[in-house]
Amino acid sequence: MSYLTDKTIWLTGASSGIGLALARELANYDVRLILTSRREDALEEVRKSLPNSDKHQVLALDLSQPEEAMAAATKALGDTQIDILINNAGVSQRSLILDTDLKVYRQLMEIDYFGVVALTKLVLPSMVARQSGHIVTVSSVAGKIGTKLRSGYSGAKYAVLGFMDSLRAEVAADKISCTSILPGFINTPVAHNSLTGDGSALGEPDQDNASGMSAEDCAKAIVKAITARKDEVVVGKGLSKLAPLIQRISPSYVRRMIAKL
Numbered sequence: 627m628s629y630l631t632d633k634t635i636w637l638t639g640a641s642s643g644i645g646l647a648l649a650r651e652l653a654n655y656d657v658r659l660i661l662t663s664r665r666e667d668a669l670e671e672v673r674k675s676l677p678n679s680d681k682h683q684v685l686a687l688d689l690s691q692p693e694e695a696m697a698a699a700t701k702a703l704g705d706t707q708i709d710i711l712i713n714n715a716g717v718s719q720r721s722l723i724l725d726t727d728l729k730v731y732r733q734l735m736e737i738d739y740f741g742v743v744a745l746t747k748l749v750l751p752s753m754v755a756r757q758s759g760h761i762v763t764v765s766s767v768a769g770k771i772g773t774k775l776r777s778g779y780s781g782a783k784y785a786v787l788g789f790m791d792s793l794r795a796e797v798a799a800d801k802i803s804c805t806s807i808l809p810g811f812i813n814t815p816v817a818h819n820s821l822t823g824d825g826s827a828l829g830e831p832d833q834d835n836a837s838g839m840s841a842e843d844c845a846k847a848i849v850k851a852i853t854a855r856k857d858e859v860v861v862g863k864g865l866s867k868l869a870p871l872i873q874r875i876s877p878s879y880v881r882r883m884i885a886k887l
């Protein structure tokens with residue numbers, strides 16, 4: 627019997643990339659999945675493709691509107707008890723600070739930070755009452771190291787790590803686990819979907835992501851981290867995995883290197 631057996635798992639960002647691979651990996655266990663993102667039709671395709679598809683459900687939400695998403699989810703979920711929430715949905719950025727509208731910073735914070743806070747607040751009271759539960763949030767190596775073209779994304783991913791650290795401390799006595807995942811470069815459509823300075827999507831892939839770890843290997847590593855109830859795990863390969871460690875040893879070296887890139 628696995629830690630995951632018979633758990634109800636709410637997974638966001640399940641229509642693409644890491645979330646899609648996670649849905650497929652988690653469905654190998656005896657779990658009930660609630661699959662969330664904006665695109666209901668894409669989520670329904672994912673659900674139907676999974677083993678035991680009838681056990682799983684789709685809940686379309688737009689996390690750029692966290693209050694509305696919370697209200698819609700509260701209504702849709704009713705008394706459903708969530709055992710594990712995986713905050714994976716997210717949007718990246720490819721634009722210089724000088725070229726980026728303030729509204730783009732707000733949008734990145736809404737999805738990558740407030741979306742996480744909203745769904746966590748939604749499931750937490752029941753987890754505390756049951757003295758059981760697990761909150762998982764997919765941040766990024768960009769949540770430890772700021773690089774060019776990702777100022778808003780990095781800000782949101784740093785913020786979400788701080789939120790998770792505070793959450794872990796607050797619920798430690800309530801037997802609730804909190805896991806932060808920091809992927810390096812993973813081969814998904816994340817660059818294609820990244821926001822540019824005016825808020826439009828970049829619409830093209832990016833070599834760093836294309837040569838990164840596969841989404842399937844990333845999903846396996848995330849499931850391993852969840853099962854082991856780790857606090858924080860970096861997932862990836864090559865320099866993008868090693869960067870947080872190098873930064874701890876020599877922050878000034880990493881800063882100099884990034885400025886030259």
Ligand SMILES: NC(=O)c1ccc[n+]([C@@H]2O[C@H](COP(=O)([O-])OP(=O)(O)OC[C@H]3O[C@@H](n4cnc5c(N)ncnc54)[C@H](OP(=O)(O)O)[C@@H]3O)[C@@H](O)[C@H]2O)c1
Pocket residue numbers: 638639640641642643644645662663664665668687688689690691714715716717718737764765766767768808809810811812813814815816817819835838
């Ligand atoms: N790939 C990487 O190299 C990498 C590295 C570090 C961290 N990450 C993080 O990993 C997570 C997954 O990213 P990915 O690489 O799998 O990217 P992806 O393929 O672009 O997937 C992003 C997911 O988020 C959902 N999403 C986007 N905006 C949303 C919104 N407003 N409301 C609800 N759902 C929304 C998308 O679904 P819909 O379009 O259907 O809404 C999609 O399912 C993100 O948090 C990302 O920041 C990725």
